[in-house]
Amino acid sequence: xxxxxxxxxxxxxxxxxxxxxxxxxxxxxxxxxxxxxxxxxxxxxxxxxxxxxxxxxxxxxxxxxxxxxxxxxxxxxxxxxxxxxxxxxxxxxxxxxxxxxxxxxxxxxxxxxxxxxxxxxxxxxxxxxxxxxxxxxxxxxxxxxxxxxxxxxxxxxxxxxxxxxxxxxxxxxxxxxxxxxxxxxxxxxxxxxxxxxxxxxxxxxxxxxxxxxxxxxxxxxxxxxxxxxxxxxxxxxxxxxxxxxxxxxxxxxxxxxxxxxxxxxxxxxxxxxxxxxxxxxxxxxxxxxxxxxxxxxxxxxxxxxxxxxxxxxxx
Amino acid sequence: xxxxxxxxxxxxxxxxxxxxxxxxxxxxxxxxxxxxxxxxxxxxxxxxxxxxxxxxxxxxxxxxxxxxxxxxxxxxxxxxxxxxxxxxxxxxxxxxxxxxxxxxxxxxxxxxxxxxxxxxxxxxxxxxxxxxxxxxxxxxxxxxxxxxxxxxxxxxxxxxxxxxxxxxxxxxxxxxxxxxxxxxxxxxxxxxxxxxxxxxxxxxxxxxxxxxxxxxxxxxxxxxxxxxxxxxxxxxxxxxxxxxxxxxxxxxxxxxxxxxxxxxxxxxxxxxxxxxxxxxxxxxxxxxxxxxxxxxxxxxxxxxxxxxxxxxxxxxxxxxx
Numbered sequence: 040x041x042x043x044x045x046x047x048x049x050x051x052x053x054x055x056x057x058x059x060x061x062x063x064x065x066x067x068x069x070x071x072x073x074x075x076x077x078x079x080x081x082x083x084x085x086x087x088x089x090x091x092x093x094x095x096x097x098x099x100x101x102x103x104x105x106x107x108x109x110x111x112x113x114x115x116x117x118x119x120x121x122x123x124x125x126x127x128x129x130x131x132x133x134x135x136x137x138x139x140x141x142x143x144x145x146x147x148x149x150x151x152x153x154x155x156x157x158x159x160x161x162x163x164x165x166x167x168x169x170x171x172x173x174x175x176x177x178x179x180x181x182x183x184x185x186x187x188x189x190x191x192x193x194x195x196x197x198x199x200x201x202x203x204x205x206x207x208x209x210x211x212x213x214x215x216x217x218x219x220x221x222x223x224x225x226x227x228x229x230x231x232x233x234x235x236x237x238x239x240x241x242x243x244x245x246x247x248x249x250x251x252x253x254x255x256x257x258x259x260x261x262x263x264x265x266x267x268x269x270x271x272x273x274x275x276x277x278x279x280x281x282x283x284x285x286x287x288x289x290x291x292x293x294x295x296x297x298x299x300x301x302x303x304x305x306x307x308x309x310x311x312x313x314x315x316x317x318x319x320x321x322x323x324x325x326x327x328x329x330x331x332x333x334x335x336x337x338x339x340x341x342x343x344x345x346x347x348x349x350x351x352x353x354x
Numbered sequence: 355x356x357x358x359x360x361x362x363x364x365x366x367x368x369x370x371x372x373x374x375x376x377x378x379x380x381x382x383x384x385x386x387x388x389x390x391x392x393x394x395x396x397x398x399x400x401x402x403x404x405x406x407x408x409x410x411x412x413x414x415x416x417x418x419x420x421x422x423x424x425x426x427x428x429x430x431x432x433x434x435x436x437x438x439x440x441x442x443x444x445x446x447x448x449x450x451x452x453x454x455x456x457x458x459x460x461x462x463x464x465x466x467x468x469x470x471x472x473x474x475x476x477x478x479x480x481x482x483x484x485x486x487x488x489x490x491x492x493x494x495x496x497x498x499x500x501x502x503x504x505x506x507x508x509x510x511x512x513x514x515x516x517x518x519x520x521x522x523x524x525x526x527x528x529x530x531x532x533x534x535x536x537x538x539x540x541x542x543x544x545x546x547x548x549x550x551x552x553x554x555x556x557x558x559x560x561x562x563x564x565x566x567x568x569x570x571x572x573x574x575x576x577x578x579x580x581x582x583x584x585x586x587x588x589x590x591x592x593x594x595x596x597x598x599x600x601x602x603x604x605x606x607x608x609x610x611x612x613x614x615x616x617x618x619x620x621x622x623x624x625x626x627x628x629x630x631x632x633x634x635x636x637x638x639x640x641x642x643x644x645x646x647x648x649x650x651x652x653x654x655x656x657x658x659x660x661x662x663x664x665x666x667x668x669x670x671x672x673x674x675x
Contacts, residue, residue, distance in 0.1 A: 081540040187628040217395040218567055219644075222611040222624035229621070244540060251613040251622070274615055288545040290570025292614045294593045297574055299549055305542040307496075308510040 042105075043206055043238050044070040044093055049102035051088050060313040062088040064262035065102070067339070072205070075232065075239040077253030077270065079246055079285065081309050085262040086242045090208040093240065094126040095119060106206070124154055127199035131211035133191035137183040143169075144179040147197045154202060168197040171234070172227060189220035193227070200231065209241045213248060225252060246289055250274055255345075258282045261312055261320040264339075268346040278348040280325050281305075319351065327352045357529060357561050358384040358407070363421035365399075365406045367632070368414050374633035375419070376402040377585045381659075384529070389555065389562045391576030391593065393569060393608070397629050398582040400565045404531045408448055409438045426528070443474045447522035449515070451534035456518055457506040463490075463517050464502030467524060474525045489520040492557075494550055512543035519550065526558060533565045548574050569612060573597065578665065581605050584630050584640035587659060591666040601668040604641045639671070647672045 051063040063085045070076050070093075078086045091097045093104055095111045104111040106122065114122060127150075130136035137146055147168055148161045156164070169176060172193040183191055192212060199207055209228065213221040225248060232239060243249050249256055249270075256273045258266040258281065266279040277283045284305040291297055307324055310316055316323045322332040331351050339347050340354040348354050363380040366373045377399035384390050394400045405411045407423050409430060423430040425445060430438065442448075450456045457466060467486040471477060477485065483502070490498035493516040506514055515535060522530055532551065536544035552575060555562055564575055572579055572593065579596045581589040581604065589602040600606040607625040627644040630636060636643055642652040649672070657671040 081542060189628055217629060218569075218608060219395060219611055219625040220628060222613075222622035223626070225613075226621050226624055246541070247613040247615050250615060251619075271618075284542060286615065288542045289615060290541075290544070290548070290568065290574045292570055292573055292612070292616075293597050294573045294576075299552055299574075304546055304549060308512055308543065 041072050042069050043072040043107055044068070044240075045103075045105040046093060047103045049089070049092055049104060050100045051085075051092055051097065052100045055313055058313040060311075061262045061315060062312055063092060064315075066262075066264055068093075068257065068264065068267075070206070070238060070240065072238055073236060074254045075241055075252055077249035077256040078240060078242045078259060079244065079249050079256060080259035081285075082244065083309060083312065084259045085312070086259050087210050089259070090128070090210050090240055090242050094123075094128060094206070094208055096128065120153065124150075124202040125204050126206045126208075127202065127204040128208040128210060129192075129195050129199045129212045132215050133188050133195055134183075134215075136195055137191060139183055142180050142182060143174075143186075143194055146183070146194060147201055150198060150202045164201060165197075168201050171200070171231065172197045187220070188216050189223055192216060192224050196224075196227065196231070200235065200237075203235065204237070206238045206240070209239055209243075211243050212241075214243060214245065221248070228252065246274075246285060258285065261309060261315050263320060263349070264347075265321065265350070266348045268348075272343075272346055278342065278346065278353045279321075279350050280327050280353065281321050284324075319349075355386050356383050357386045357388075357426065358563075359422075359424040360403075360407065361422050361424070363403070363406060363423065364419040365402055365411065366417050366419045368417070369633055371633065373417075375585055376416075376632050377406070380421070380582075380587055382580055382587065382590065384561055384563060386528070387555070387559050387561055389564060389575055389577045391572040391579040392563060392565045392582060393567065393572050393579060394582035395567050395629055397584065397632055399585040400582050401533055403582075404448065404533050404563065404565055408442065408446060408531065409433075410448075443470065443525040444527060446529045446531060447525065447527035448531040448533065449518045449522050449535050451537050454506060454511070454514060457514060459506055462503050462505055463509070464504075467502075467517065467521055470521050470524045485524070486520075489524055490517070492523070493517070493520045493554075494546075495520070510543075511539055512546060515539065515547055516550065519547075519554065523554060523558065527560055529561045529563065530554075531563045531565070534567070535564070536571060537566070537568070544571075551575065569608060581608070584635050585632065586640060586656075586669065588641065588670070589666075589668040590659070591668075592664075595663070595666050599663075599666075601662055601666070601673050602641075602670045603645050603647050603672070605668075607646075639669075645672075647675075 046068045049066045053060040053062055080086050092099050144165055147165050151161045174193050213224050241252050253270045256270050257264045260281050266282045277286055305324055318334045319332040319337050322328040337349045337351045339349045341347050361381050365377050366375045380403055392400045418431055464486055468482045471482045471485055487498045495501050495516055536547050576593045578592050580587050583604050589605045600609055610623040611625055613622055625644055638653040638656055642648040657669045659667045659669045661667050
């Protein structure tokens with residue numbers, strides 16, 4: 040396998056009333072061509088910001104992103120537009136992400152307009168794309184409000200894939216959908232991945248969905264990746280105390296497996312990213328924290344091949 | 355002892371194209387101290403059921419077209435507004451999905467907890483203050499006395515939901531209705547809030563109606579479950595029975611389309627199609643157009659809820675066929 044995305048020291052800091060909010064803080068991440076990497080963590084941990092940074096939807100404060108060997112952050116506007124053909128994003132909210140005044144055809148074709156594709160070719164490609172995402176041909180001239188949430192997400196997927204990208208950031212693509220519709224969209228994303236040879240960054244807070252679709256999973260906490268491993272290994276033998284707490288918090292899927300009580304509770308809320316705790320950022324909520332955790336930030340270690348963790352105690 | 359008895363409840367809404375039923379012929383009982391889970395997707399009518407019971411739907415456009423809601427022997431649908439206000443709080447309290455919009459942003463949380471105590475119990479300012487601090491402590495707000503002067507925006511989503519629970523519990527209700535209480539929260543905070551709700555039930559002994567779209571929340575909390583689809587109850591059972599022997603194809607579909615951490619499969623068992631909107635619901639069985647087991651007759655006649663075992667009812671013509 041070859042690396043499609045190589046991010047080094049990637050950071051995004053926002054200025055917030057005089058303080059700096061470190062949304063993403065020094066992330067290193069390599070995504071192999073053809074793999075799906077899941078990204079999980081609580082809201083505010085920086086997972087959506089990281090997804091946007093990797094395709095330069097927002098500018099980075101520091102660090103570097105290589106896309107297929109090309110330095111993304113060094114591209115000028117015209118070169119970036121050409122590169123964008125190969126990287127796309129699917130958003131969470133199928134209601135907010137589609138312009139209500141545009142027809143489905145215009146929405147799906149817009150990336151092609153930007154790429155300078157001729158009208159006749161656009162027509163053909165839109166027809167083909169509609170079929171691939173399971174929308175009827177008569178959907179072309181309709182408007183987003185005429186569709187259900189699941190169908191709107193199919194429109195969003197068609198728009199993202201119309202330029203035949205290699206890399207797609209899926210930012211909570213099923214979180215806003217009804218449970219019975221989520222599985223349809225997950226299956227569609229799996230099918231399209233195989234059909235088009237896609238590489239996904241799959242961002243979600245639902246650990247079971249992420250495990251289902253991902254080859255590897257990265258766990259983020261307060262702007263940093265704290266654990267990264269093969270999807271099965273991460274769930275079978277999580278090392279970071281935060282990963283363990285996340286997994287323990289997932290509700291049981293049968294009443295006989297109810298797990299009530301303090302042992303599974305992660306105390307408190309995630310601290311503010313504008314004043315991250317010293318040392319290991321998780322130490323304020325960690326049961327295993329020792330003195331060094333409060334002072335020194337743990338480096339990423341590789342305790343078993345391909346399993347990375349940043350923890351003084353379990354690393 | 356039966357606390358709440360809902361019988362044949364139908365609520366309609368006036369829409370641009372006429373009157374449409376949001377819920378139809380809903381019947382269930384709730385025992386003292388019991389946790390009843392109501393599970394369903396958008397448009398299933400689970401929230402409308404709760405709001406009808408609470409008398410909180412704006413009329414018009416809403417109208418209770420039939421049925422009764424008997425709470426401790428009195429029919430809530432026949433009560434005057436003043437009498438209903440006395441039921442809300444000490445009788446039935448409710449917490450909502452979005453704790454940010456349920457709390458008033460311009461008042462401190464202390465003022466909001468104390469307001470409920472004053473409305474229902476009176477007491478001196480000093481006694482109200484002490485009771486509010488005690489309630490905030492009970493729901494796990496750290497340094498509660500210091501938090502009394504905080505505004506809602508200064509709290510996290512999980513803490514706001516704790517404050518909502520403190521307000522709901524301030525009058526020691528006999529029934530707590532929790533409408534998607536953890537849907538807006540992270541999974542870690544959801545676990546904290548579900549634990550808290552269970553602890554509070556043990557301590558106060560109230561009955562709880564928990565409304566959710568999440569089968570995991572049901573598995574973690576409920577004693578008994580109602581499954582709703584497109585405005586109707588399609589299955590009701592004790593929680594273990596529902597998970598072990600779901601009878602309605604929609605219930606089995608809901609249980610198997612959700613991926614779990616334990617299993618590995620290449621494809622999820624998706625339910626095809628989409629949920630019908632109120633007003634565009636199909637005739638006959640509402641689930642028939644999406645049902646893998648449907649036969650032509652399903653589209654014609656709506657199957658009634660029928661008994662299939664102790665406490666287990668389901669509305670499907672194809673059970674055992």
